[in-house]
Amino acid sequence: xxxIAAGIDEPDDGRNKPPVRRKGWLAAYILAGRVGVMLEVHCxxxxxxxxxxxxxLTKDLAMHIAATAPKFISREDVPREVCLRxxxxxxxxxASSEDVAKKMEGFLQExxxxxxxxxxxxxxxxxxxxxxxxxxxxxxxxxxRFVRFAVGEAETVAVNKSQPK
Amino acid sequence: xxxxxTNISAAQVKELRERSGAPMMDCKNALTETKGDIEQALVxxxxxxxxxxxxxxARVTSEGSVASYIHAGGKIGVLVEVNCESxxxxxxxxxxxLIKDIAMHIAAADPKFVRKEDxxxxxxxxxxxxxxAQAAATGKPPAVVEKIVEGKMTKFYEEVCxxxxxxxxxxxxSVHQLIASKVGKLGxxxxxxxxxxxxxxxxxxxxxxxxxxxxAKAE
Numbered sequence: 001x002x003x004i005a006a007g008i009d010e011p012d013d014g015r016n017k018p019p020v021r022r023k024g025w026l027a028a029y030i031l032a033g034r035v036g037v038m039l040e041v042h043c044x045x046x047x048x049x050x051x052x053x054x055x056x057l058t059k060d061l062a063m064h065i066a067a068t069a070p071k072f073i074s075r076e077d078v079p080r081e082v083c084l085r086x087x088x089x090x091x092x093x094x095a096s097s098e099d100v101a102k103k104m105e106g107f108l109q110e111x112x113x114x115x116x117x118x119x120x121x122x123x124x125x126x127x128x129x130x131x132x133x134x135x136x137x138x139x140x141x142x143x144x145r146f147v148r149f150a151v152g153e154a155e156t157v158a159v160n161k162s163q164p165k
Numbered sequence: 166x167x168x169x170x171t172n173i174s175a176a177q178v179k180e181l182r183e184r185s186g187a188p189m190m191d192c193k194n195a196l197t198e199t200k201g202d203i204e205q206a207l208v209x210x211x212x213x214x215x216x217x218x219x220x221x222x223a224r225v226t227s228e229g230s231v232a233s234y235i236h237a238g239g240k241i242g243v244l245v246e247v248n249c250e251s252x253x254x255x256x257x258x259x260x261x262x263l264i265k266d267i268a269m270h271i272a273a274a275d276p277k278f279v280r281k282e283d284x285x286x287x288x289x290x291x292x293x294x295x296x297x298a299q300a301a302a303t304g305k306p307p308a309v310v311e312k313i314v315e316g317k318m319t320k321f322y323e324e325v326c327x328x329x330x331x332x333x334x335x336x337x338x339s340v341h342q343l344i345a346s347k348v349g350k351l352g353x354x355x356x357x358x359x360x361x362x363x364x365x366x367x368x369x370x371x372x373x374x375x376x377x378x379x380x381a382k383a384e
Contacts, residue, residue, distance in 0.1 A: 024365035026242035028233030033255070036231030038244040040363055145370065147361040149231045149246045155359055157372050 023049035024144065029062035037065045039146035048139045057133060057141070060120055065146055070113040073143050073160040074127075078108065113143065113158070172201050185210050186259065186350045214349025215342065221354040228252045229358065230260065234268035243271045245360040250353040263347050263355070269333070270340060271360050276327040279357050279375035284326065292321050327357060327373070 023046065028038040041058050043049055072078050083104070090103040109115040114127035121129070134141045148156040173196045181192040181203055187210045195213070199205035229248035236242070247264045249255050278284050293314060300313040322329045328341040335343070348355050362371040 024240075026235055026240070026363055026365055028235055028242055028244060030231055030233055033230045033232075033261075036233055036244045036246070038233055038242050038361060038363060040242075040365060145363065147244055147363075147370075147372065149244055149359060149361070151229045151231060151246060151248070152227060155361075155372075155374065157361065157370075159370070 022142075025049065025054065025058055027055075027058040027062050029059065029066055031063075031066040035066045035148070035150040037062045037146060037148045039065065040144040042142045042144050043137075043139045045137075045139050048137050048141075051137075053133075053137070054141075057129075060118075061126070061143070062146075064116070064119045064126065065113065065148055067119050068113075068116055069148060069150070069156065070116055071111040071156055071158065073112065073146070073158050074114045074162055075108055075112050076162045077158065077160060078112065083108075113146075173197060177201060177203065181206050181210075187214075188350075191349075210349070211338075211342065211346055214346040217352075218345035218348035218354075221348055221352075224250060224354040226250055226354050226356045226358075228255045230255045230264055232261075232264040232268050234265070234272050236272045240365045241272050242363045243268045243360060245271060246358040247355060248358045249351070249355045254351050254353045254355075257351065259347060259351055260355075263344065266332075266334060266343070267327075267340065267357065268360075270330070271327065271362055273333045274327075274330050275362065275371070276330055276360075277325040277371055277373065279327050279359070279373050281322050281326050281329065283373065283375050284322070289318075289321075293318060296321075327360070 022042040022044060025041045025043075026038065027041070028036065030036045039058070039062055041054070041061065043054060048054055086107050087100060087104060090100045090107075094100045094103060114125065114130070116126050118124055118126050118129050124132070130141045130143070133139075143160055145159040146156075147158075173193060177196055178189065178192050181187070181196060182189060184203070185192065185195075185207055187195070191210060191213065192206070195206035195209040196203075198209055226248035228251055229246060231244065231246045233245075234243045245264060245268045247260075247267060249260060254260055277288075296314045296317040297310065300310040300317075303310075305313070323331070328339065328344070330340050332338050332340050332343045338346075344355050344357070357375060359374040360371075361373075364370075
């Protein structure tokens with residue numbers, strides 16, 4: 001059920017310094033007809049964009065998102081209100097401020113895709129997986145955005161705000 | 166029974182049933198009503214499908230399925246969730262075909278909303294203001310200007326609302342009619358819950374969420 005699209009040059013929006021033309025890839029994964037994920041992964045080189053390895057990675061990431069339901073891509077994407085609200089909840093439960101900080105750390109690791117333990121290799125995080133692959137391939141693999149629908153559940157729409165466009 | 170009934174052969178019923186997918190008795194009735202004209206009978210069934218769909222429109226759809234479509238050209242992707250009443254219907258080939266068709270349609274036709282009701286008042290007013298300014302510039306009387314604006318707004322829905330768009334694979338019917346024909350065939354209410362459309366390299370994405378259930382409860 002995984003379909004992967006061909007790489008497409010992303011138009012330069014002029015804010016890039018130095019201008020890097022990133023290639024975009026779309027992949028979708030449907031789990032048992034009830035959970036669907038679509039994501040856009042970016043890289044720099046054409047060779048990587050056309051490689052089977054990138055297709056494999058994109059498929060793995062879509063499956064990961066279907067299974068773990070992250071809410072955001074990176075920590076920087078989490079809105080301040082969400083953090084404050086959660087901190088308030090933890091403050092009521094926990095005694096010390098260290099406990100609150102520890103719980104917040106756990107909370108962010110749970111909801112941010114890049115900080116989650118990768119489902120196929122739980123010793124590393126998704127962020128580490130991307131960094132490793134980027135090193136191996138001499139590229140810079142980033143996740144641009146994803147959307148996750150599950151029947152009977154609220155949807156997740158996540159856009160990477162910190163990624164260079 | 167009228168004599169025309171005798172003119173309907175089993176082969177005709179079979180043909181209509183294969184082409185429309187409608188239940189056997191509906192096909193027979195359709196042929197009787199239209200005196201054996203298959204094309205007319207298809208129209209008759211479609212109308213019946215619409216009325217069945219209207220009757221079932223208030224029924225809760227909490228089951229369903231999610232499907233994706235990545236355009237062959239590679240730059241457009243769609244994720245869509247369509248709901249029905251039971252898991253049983255969600256598993257049928259008919260339902261799967263429908264949701265696949267809807268996903269492809271969204272990739273091609275680029276709707277921004279599911280239904281008219283989902284269009285935000287801001288988006289609507291903004292468009293209306295533009296049309297009004299254009300019409301007023303022609304120097305026509307205000308009543309005529311309003312008529313022109315109304316006419317344009319009907320097209321606005323056709324352009325931006327999935328259900329009002331002409332179905333890309335069969336432009337003679339709207340997506341709403343396509344769904345209604347499946348409602349008639351499967352006997353369950355069917356609704357498009359939400360969709361997302363990504364285009365590689367485009368900064369914005371379309372995310373359309375529709376929740377008829379909440380409105381039904383509120384009424």
